[in-house]
Amino acid sequence: MIEQVVTPVTHDLGDFTVRRALPAKARSMVGPFVFVDEFGPAQLDIGGGMDVRPHPHINLSTVTWLFQGAIDHRDSLGTFSTIRPGQVNLMTAGRGIVHSERSPAEERKGGPSLYGMQTWLALPDGREEIDPAFEAITDLPVVEDGCTKAIVVMGELWGRRAATTTHAETIYAEIVLGPGGSIPLEAEADERAVMLVGGEARVDGQPLDLFALTVLKPGATMTLASEDGARVMLLGGEAFPTRRHVWWNFVSSDRERIQQAKEDWRAGRFAKVPGDEEEFIPLPEGAPKTVSYP
Secondary structure, three states: OEEEEEOOEEEEOOOOEEEEEEOOOOOOOEOOEEEEEEEEEEEOOOOOOOEEEEEEEEOEEEEEEEEEEOEEEEEOOOOEEEEOOOOEEEEEOOOOEEEEEEOOHHHHHHOOEEEEEEEEEEOOOOOOOOOOEEEEEOOOOEEEOOOEEEEEEEOEEOOEEOOOOOOOOEEEEEEEEOOOOEEEEOOOOOEEEEEEEEEOOEEOOEEOOEOOEEEEOOOOOEEEEOOOOEEEEEEEEOOOOOOOEEEOOEEEOOHHHHHHHHHHHHOOOOOOOOOOOOOOOOOOOOOOOOOOOO
16 A cells, blocks of 8 residues: 655754655655655744745745744745744745745744745646746635544645645645544545654554655555554645656756756846845755755
């Protein structure tokens, strides 16, 4: 029932840890998901915080989902949004967008907590260059019984559909299992995976490794269960017929498009972020890492 287990690369940033499951040598995508980061849980020092300076994206959507804490999002469309648990922030880069992510001032006063997910979804063929857009959705479907609560973040699961925009067929959900809790994992998606981000859980009796991205066999209905309690992310969707290239913060089916984006960022041709115009992350020299959390 388990097709593949992708062990994330761990980045210790001092105050907190980031675990990057995608992209990986073993696998590049699960459905439209081309980048999967889990960060925290962490308690930062008083006065400290996350400060991801303005940086660009193309041909993708970023999805931010928090379990604890808060992040101020600003982008070149003029958007300002404070992300908190229960709210999904979907930023569609399309032909190009710039954004920053920083801990709110009020969070810094007491020492910010950070625990959540940052994922990127590649835009499908023919839609990579759509207009940039942003949305923050809080009215999300909740499926629950006495021992299980699942929030549908994107797509349709368990007969409920989230209002979040999907450019390709996408499923994304947070599942919280109490002791003895269980929930079926539907089989409709072309590709799907689960990530255990807290506690202990198993799929059809097979234990999940903490923070690993566990890719499930297509077409099989399975049951996610926990004896002691767990938090699990379910993600996936339609399989892409064409490869996506990833370089730093740029994703595209066209290598030349990525080269153009590199030149545009170096030359300052991307739009500024209102309210966060003084700083930016420069284009890396040599082989880059994807966006960090300085």
